[in-house]
Amino acid sequence: MPERAPLRMLFGRDAWERVRGRIQEAGLAVQPLLLEPDGSLADGDFQAAWFSPELFALKQDEAFLAAVLGCPTVRWMQSGRSGFDHPAFAQLARRGVRLSRSTAPAPAIAEYVIASVFDRFQRGPERRLAQQAQEWRPLPFKEIAGSRWLCVGFGEIGREVGRRARALGAHVTGVRRSGGDSDCADLVVTPDRMGDALAAADVVVLSVPLTPDNDGSYGRDFFAGFRAGALFVNVGRGQLLDEPALRAALDSGRVGHCVLDVTRVEPLPRGEWQWTHPQVTLTAHTSGIGSGLIGRTDALLIENLGRYLSGGPLLHELNPENFA
Amino acid sequence: MPERAPLRMLFGRDAWERVRGRIQEAGLAVQPLLLEPDGSLADGDFQAAWFSPELFALKQDEAFLAAVLGCPTVRWMQSGRSGFDHPAFAQLARRGVRLSRSTAPAPAIAEYVIASVFDRFQRGPERRLAQQAQEWRPLPFKEIAGSRWLCVGFGEIGREVGRRARALGAHVTGVRRSGGDSDCADLVVTPDRMGDALAAADVVVLSVPLTPDNDGSYGRDFFAGFRAGALFVNVGRGQLLDEPALRAALDSGRVGHCVLDVTRVEPLPRGEWQWTHPQVTLTAHTSGIGSGLIGRTDALLIENLGRYLSGGPLLHELNPENFA
The missing domain is CATH 3.40.50.720 (NAD(P)-binding Rossmann-like Domain)
Structure with missing residues (x-):
């Protein structure tokens, strides 16, 4: 059986550093592309993206979504949020990009x-x-x-x-x-x-x-x-x-x-x-940022990455009809 | 079978007015002696006393306990409190008065x-x-x-x-x-x-x-x-x-x-x-005075009154050894 090419996936730098060990342990074939804290981004297309919660604290959420929208090859985005009302979600859904949201908050x-x-x-x-x-x-x-x-x-x-x-x-x-x-x-x-x-x-x-x-x-x-x-x-x-x-x-x-x-x-x-x-x-949109948020978010990413790579159904995938 | 004389029991006026209907409905033979809001107290001995929570709000708690201590015939006091560290409890226990405390707070x-x-x-x-x-x-x-x-x-x-x-x-x-x-x-x-x-x-x-x-x-x-x-x-x-x-x-x-x-x-x-x-x-010794306190307190009184009158074991009766 020919070895499959790893999944090229967009991460924020901090989020990648946090989960890379668990991704490797789980034997998930992922090649990261990183959005750096200074806003720079390596060239190259990707097929997946992890819209992780700390992008908000770093004020990189809009830059991240712009990069995803600008990439013609993206097929799936895992969000760290419960809500899916950001306009980027609808734009991606209309292009056939699969979207899964988070229950971690x-x-x-x-x-x-x-x-x-x-x-x-x-x-x-x-x-x-x-x-x-x-x-x-x-x-x-x-x-x-x-x-x-x-x-x-x-x-x-x-x-x-x-x-x-x-x-x-x-x-x-x-x-x-x-x-x-x-x-x-x-x-x-x-x-x-x-x-x-x-x-x-x-x-x-x-x-x-x-x-x-x-x-x-x-x-x-x-x-x-x-x-x-x-x-x-x-x-x-x-x-x-x-x-x-x-x-x-x-x-x-x-x-x-x-x-x-x-x-x-x-x-x-x-x-x-x-x-x-x-x-x-x-309060300032604070209710989700409890001490257990990151642990739950990372666990869901690992779970859904495994499902995506093996072709299984994603947890908490949004129905495209939500955006019809 | 000869009819038993009703139990003569000391109540604060407000507490009695609140529970009299339930005592009568339950067919419990109780003759109240009342401590009035103005501090006056009808003459007469009693066999039981209900040290109810609103006596504290009325600042009648010390007067009530003094009346109980001053009555040579008292055999049982139901308290509305969890704690039993007031010196009156030890004095009553040493005289053989049965004491039951409350889980209502x-x-x-x-x-x-x-x-x-x-x-x-x-x-x-x-x-x-x-x-x-x-x-x-x-x-x-x-x-x-x-x-x-x-x-x-x-x-x-x-x-x-x-x-x-x-x-x-x-x-x-x-x-x-x-x-x-x-x-x-x-x-x-x-x-x-x-x-x-x-x-x-x-x-x-x-x-x-x-x-x-x-x-x-x-x-x-x-x-x-x-x-x-x-x-x-x-x-x-x-x-x-x-x-x-x-x-x-x-x-x-x-x-x-x-x-x-x-x-x-x-x-x-x-x-x-x-x-x-x-x-x-x-906070000012506030933790017990929730909105459900009185309902739970009254229910326990009715239950223990029935038990006392029928000679059954009291709920939450204090062991006299606590005061040895």
Whole structure:
């Protein structure tokens, strides 16, 4: 049998240095092409690319995607992200490039969500003020046990949130188009049936993927269905929201508080209302960057590399119809 | 069969009003004596007493215990608290009064502990500063998944903490004198064997009961065994600690941060170092007062009342040897 030529694959330098040992141990025939920290890139075509998470920290994500788009021979890109709304994904998909996304951020995002809800339920801001003022003030708090959660979007992120909330004794309803059952929820409903659960929810978590169809679609009607004073957490995308409608819902008390890890424009410019609204907790697209992210990301890359090289089905491959 | 006289039992007024319906529904023959909100108390002896949680909020806890101590006919007191270190407990036990304590605070305390650890791991203070400064700063955080916890004291509180930490993916070691196994821990060790787990722990949670034997016994030697920078949470009693030794361990970095819900003197006077130390999170004996506390407390009272009246064994009865 003739030896196959190794797979020529584009990596960021740091990501390659981290995984090269594991790729060699696994006997995977890969020839790397590297995007260097200074932005330089060796000449040559490649067939695959690993869009790894640290490209964002290095601000090389756009350069990396430009290199992939500029390469006519690329057949597959493994992403380190959950979302697939960057326009490059659609362009690649239309050219027939296979795309697989990552489930590695989901456990971190779920911890972020649970932690954020705890801080509100436990009255964190009041506790901190009491300590600052040196006032011994026992503040009764709301338990997660017995609270009702609605996870709008019940992919990996929603399910990881639901699993943890249930383990803490919450009642969880998941919302997804396919309906069905799940160990991570007490009940799963389709979007057209979520009204009752929304009206009963203490916590509403949004984690649907952004698509061309749902830009701005969580607005006045959505918030009008909330139980007054409920807590809203957005770990999907800022573009999902009608942000002025959210602001109005916060001002009216319909939404009691919101936790936003994403905004329509990122980084959010100084002076935007979300920075200073008393009922907004804002973080900088941080929820996925937990300490376990890289380990999970690398493990998925190795797994999918083996599958790709052996012609097997990829884990978490995106359906081209997502981009039709 | 002659009808038995009803059990004469001391209640705070609010507590009685809350549970009277359930006591009557359950057909339990109870004649209440009430401590009124103004401090007045009807004349008459009683055989039992319910030391319910809201007596603390009403600042009637000492008056209630004084009434119990002053009554020569009392045979049983159900407490709403986990701890049994108040001197009245020992006095009553020596007189042969049966004492049963409460497991109702434990789930709330466990939520407090998990929430407190999340706030540190998620870099809550830095996130809040970034929002205040309107700086878009993605801050990588430590996940609970994969972290190592040591629960010193593995009664109801330690087990409720361990159950939740494990559900979130942590590795949990429980410490108790009886050793054995538990679903709430990966490993249970006896106190003389906890050194290795202490040296490996990211989080150390103290929830042993205060007894005459362990006052101030968590001090220099204990903290010297910590992994440098570990997080310490005390939800037991302030008297368990050698507080100056804790302060020294914080100043040296041996203990990275501590979360204190209890202090040797409560309320902690203004000006004490714990209020302002940058590595101390201080709350006002708050951890048990979750929204589910009263429901769980009442349910345990009804259960134990039934058992007492029918001569069955009480749940969570204290062994008189605890006070020998």
